[in-house]
Amino acid sequence: MPDLQVEGVVKAYGAGTSVLDGLALTVPGGALAAVLGPSGCGKTTLLRVIAGFLKADAGTVTLAGRLLGGPGVHLPPERRRIGIVPQEGALFPHLSVARNIAFGLRDLDRAGKRARVAEMLDLVGLPGYGDRMPHELSGGQQQRVALARALAPRPHLVLLDEPFSALDSGLRGAVRAEVRAVLRESDATGLLVTHDQQEALSTADLVAVLRDGRVAQCATPQDLYQRPADPWLASFVGDAVLVPGTVDKHTATTALGRVALTAAPEGLRDGLVLLRPEQLRLVEPQAEDAEGTVTEVRFFGHDAMVAVAVNGLDGTVDIRIPGTLPVSPGQRVGVRVTGEATLHPHSA
Incomplete structure (x- = not known):
């Protein structure tokens, strides 16, 4: 062929x-x-x-x-x-x-x-x-x-x-x-x-x-x-959550907690941690999880996108949830990260 x-x-x-x-x-x-x-x-x-x-x-x-x-x-x-x-x-x-x-x-x-x-x-x-x-x-x-x-x-x-x-x-x-x-x-x-x-x-x-x-x-x-090559690509091919992080071996410390990394560029000690909205979970607030307040819910039927203002972060992060999960603006929630993330330089 x-x-x-x-x-x-x-x-x-x-x-x-x-x-x-x-x-x-x-x-x-x-x-x-x-x-x-x-x-x-x-x-x-x-x-x-x-x-x-x-x-x-x-x-x-x-x-x-x-x-x-x-x-x-x-x-x-x-x-x-x-x-x-x-x-x-x-x-x-x-x-x-x-x-x-x-x-x-x-x-x-x-x-x-x-x-x-x-x-x-x-x-x-x-x-x-x-x-x-x-x-x-x-x-x-x-x-x-x-x-x-x-x-x-x-x-x-x-x-x-x-x-x-x-x-x-x-x-x-x-x-x-x-x-x-x-x-x-x-x-x-x-x-x-x-x-x-x-x-x-x-x-x-x-x-x-x-x-x-x-x-x-x-x-x-x-x-x-x-594994997009840079943050622009990440945002262009899907919804992206980008948060600052500090690297320690194969993890990064962020306002969302410690996040496992697939890989980090050689010599990079801090940068932007890339997650997808479906990697974030809404949970009952607990000591080990990030905390925040729901600011907006966009309902699409099969799922919904929830914007959460997380303590310690500027702006909001988007979290994708099943459309049947009840959540409303003003609600206090915990945020938990699942899976691995990629790390990119701040200037990328």
Whole structure:
């Protein structure tokens, strides 16, 4: 299965600051990687460079050991063996579902196209839909047809450009799961561009977070969430609790008590201890626990986020609790830490 390798890619528009500034990214064959980042960080530019719609100013793009773009080389999009699933599907409205899927099958005869279209419709769970027109499909069905169209020519890579953004929240999760299953079954390598942190963490094998035109960290969703490289990344990929701490071997002393550390940077004696809100527990106040006062409760149904002003800390800390746990503003509570934390320099 083909790897995607992006090395040292630079792209600037006009004389302004580079949108991509020496970006490097490797996606193993058969994996689905998500590219995540704030607006303006270069996500869409990266996708367009990989697809061949834009020529990089420097660096290389290699797919399955084949140089697609680099010094003196710029293969056009149609020669890159890359499928694209754009936002909102972008099906041809005047073509049937079958003709949409067959659009890129230029090297097959009529019987071969019919067989491949039928195979793709089975793969995406839409057998018998070939004669329908795009306007007769639901949003989720249109996205599945767009995926079938991208996969039909057997590309080495599928690029998904925020493909679920137009779907309502109730449908989005189901379509994401369906698309993920289809990509796995087809052994396709995928690159998902998204601004949705939860979508990236729940869907991808790898998540690359872009910042200032570079990959700030690329890791599995679990590693990225549990061991982010710095506080900015911690806050960007989830809710973060950052408290000052003083290091003693493998623990840190904080206003929340002593906290076990996964690791501490060499020579760092104090810094910011990173915890996630679900690592904090509300308990009856006891001598060995931190104490505080509930200032706010945000209820989400399945869970709730409770803000607590902890004695000895400026501001509040967020604690995630089950939605059935009764708690209210003004209540005095104890706060207990569970699990391990990571430590980061104050200046990070």
